[in-house]
Amino acid sequence: MYTTVWCGYCRAAKQLLERQSLSYEEISVDDDPDFRRRMQELSGRHTVPQIFIDGESVGGYQELARLIGDCGLAAADATPTSV
Secondary structure, eight states: OEEOTTOHHHHHHHHHHHHTTOOOOOEEOTTOTTHHHHHHHHHSOOSSOBEEETTEEEESHHHHHHHHHHTTOOOTTOSOSOO
């Protein structure tokens, strides 16, 4: 998951994964001044978080929450509280 420290949806995505006991690798792009171009190249989007599963782009927080819900995991509290 590509993140920045100032991104509320990044924090929410990490919290959601942690609540589901799902492991993830965080790649901070805070020190990458060209991160928007990099995100566009990797996922076709220019925002963070950008989440990948097995090399495939999932999207951002909302897509992750939807995917977790679709997979039947308990995502009732998937709405971020501090975005």
